[in-house]
Amino acid sequence: MPGKSKKMQILASGVGSACFCYLFGGNGKDAAAAFFSGVVLYGYIIFLAGPHLSKLVANIGGGALVTALCTLLYKLHLGEHLNFMIIGSIMPLIPGVAFTNAIRDIADGDYIAGSVRMMDALLVFFCIAMGVGLVFSLLHRFTGGAFL
Helix, strand or coil: CCCCCHHHHHHHHHHHHHHHHHHCCCCHHHHHHHHHHHHHHHHHHHHHHHHHCCHHHHHHHHHHHHHHHHHHHHHCCCCCCHHHHHHHHHHHHCCHHHHHHHHHHHHCCCHHHHHHHHHHHHHHHHHHHHHHHHHHHHHHHHHCCCCC
């Protein structure tokens, strides 16, 4: 089965981000901001991170990019709930299938494959959290916490 075009992947990321934002409690403005952040995020993944960066750096950068962009949109009053905007926008980065397959492998008795998949998924979770934390830390350091 042929893969989807890059435009379709980017659009799907934006729609998914907006839907997850709304699902987690955001309103229409938050979902629109998450849509924009999701589109920018997947453009970053396809055109910059995928071909030029390692998986670790790409996930840290993706988490940081989404957080910075959502914070900017929040400060421009294009969204009302920063937390829902960030959570929705980050969802395309989450390795849900890899995590589920790791649990399935461990449950089936394939402990080595399950452990490797689990470590890979946990490493991605950790890198995303590092990117988000890095941006919040820098914003707090440079603005004294008044920015948020």
